[in-house]
Amino acid sequence: MRTARARGRTPRAEQPTRLRLTARRFARNRLALLGLALLVLLFLAAYAGPLLTRWDHRTHDFLSLLSGPSADHWFGTTQSGLDLYALTLRGLQKSLVIGLLVGVVSTSLSAVVGAFAGYFGGWTDRVLMGAVDLLLVMPAFLFVAVLSPLVRGSGWPVFVVLLAAFSWMITGRVVRSVTLTLKEREYVKAAKYLGVPAPVIVFRHILPHMASLLIIEAVIQAGAAVIGESGLSYFGFGVQPPDVSLGTVIADNTNMAASYPWLFFFPAGCLVLIGVSLAFVGDGLRDALDPDAAGARARVRRRGKRAYGVVAEGRRR
């Protein structure tokens, strides 16, 4: 990835590493920087924000029910006198954590399954790709919803696993096809004839070569997961009380939203900000890591999985 200019002519101290090049390219994209700043701000708000208020997300203030935003309750209060500011930030924490975790877990799953299917071929490939086909045909939203009573007692980490289990297939296919081309490279063949075990080859020689693709995917998946989580939670199939996520906060107050709009706009605003910031960061990363490749892949996420978000990207020139 180094350009000719970058090699040799610059003094040692400023040797542009790949990371530095990427960072510079990323920083050129103003929207991407904005997205990154937003994301950092959201995390700060979620984890430091609750320290600024004396209200807890579980404490009812019976002296002000359904009050508008004020000096005492910055975002107003709900029907039962809960402080919406504390509640929203609490939900923001959960939504951010779930989104990022699903992004990482689902992308790791795609990487492992796709790479093994592509590298081994034969029956391994057939079985794994059969599983991909089946999962793609399954209505994921319905499945997670049906499973939710079974896992009700086990808390939100299980929910992360469920979401990830239904969102890795398309990326898995992409990883498989990239693996098929990487498999033919000399350094992989050399490793193979030197007797390096296959799993080591996959993890040390094949997957690192797709790092950029995987990073971009993880960010996009995280955004999709935030949207998916909120949708499921909105219908009561996602995060269960006592946990709150932005989806549950919106769902609990949506019937009052027409008369008391702040009950909807604060949590919904946070939700949209997460989605937008992740989309901008993903876009910037794609431009920085993959200046002339992956963007051309018009990605099709199935609308039926709108719960899982739809990401379609045009190439930027």
Place this chain on the structure above:
Amino acid sequence: MGRYLLRRLASYLVLVAVAASLTYFLAGLSLNPRARFEGRNPPLPEAAVTRTLDDYNLNPDTPVVARFARWAGDVAHGDLGRTIDGDSVNDDFGRRVGVSARLLLLATLAGSALGVAVGAYGAIRQYRLFDRFSTLVSFFVLAMPVFVIGVALKIGATALNEGTQTIKVLGEYDAQYAGRWDPAALLNRAQHMLLPALTLIIVQVALYSRYQRSTMLDVLGADFLRTARAKGLRRRTALVRHGLRTAVLPVVPLLVYNIVLLFAGATFVEKTFGWHGMGELLVDSVAGQDVNSVAAVGLFAAALVVVAGLLADLLYAALDPRVRVR
């Protein structure tokens, strides 16, 4: 070509059967139809509840394999079983598909046409104001869950109405217009249609304009466009006749794919605006412990994916001359 298609079709059928069976097993194991009958006032005798559950093939005490065998046998004869309230799932389904179709028809036509137009125009004037603006807006829309857009429109409409009922936010029509198609009833339906259709249109325009913009950009640099201009065609004619026509081709299958899947995906819109379509059933059947309806939705959704995929493939072959040459 024919043999290849048949083979694909056969493997798809197996996939759908497996997916539907898995849905049935999961629903049968995880949902508890008995809970629907408990807590009635006056309480129902235990034996009566059990008899009813047995009648509908919903009794959780019957081994799930036996229930599945009975359900699968019925489905093979085209009978999807009974809902938890004892109605025929088939009838319920027919009604709901009609509702969803009425909602989606208009919205998808408008949404895809607008999306293609916005995307193509943005590509032609790349990085100009309109392009930047439409790109930014579609980013925002795609980062929003659909229910957020729906509820926001609802709040906006309530504010616009100022206490009147000009824009209706619930249901497909008011009760007194049921089954009528005279001008007054049509107007009433239009008032109800506005917001859910608008929600769907917004989402689709955002999505399809991204696709269309990127295919159009690919075409704009192509030689044949320059040839068309050199032939003496006006820029506009060349862009529309040669450019857009070529750039729409790869997008059409995607459009069709997404539109078919919307039948099961319009859940948020239908729930938000109280339309009793397929999407609503997806949520209500699970919440209502209605095993047979859940299984039917699973079957329907899986079949839709396959139909959409096949349609998209066929359209590719029909539209893109390069596929046929192979």
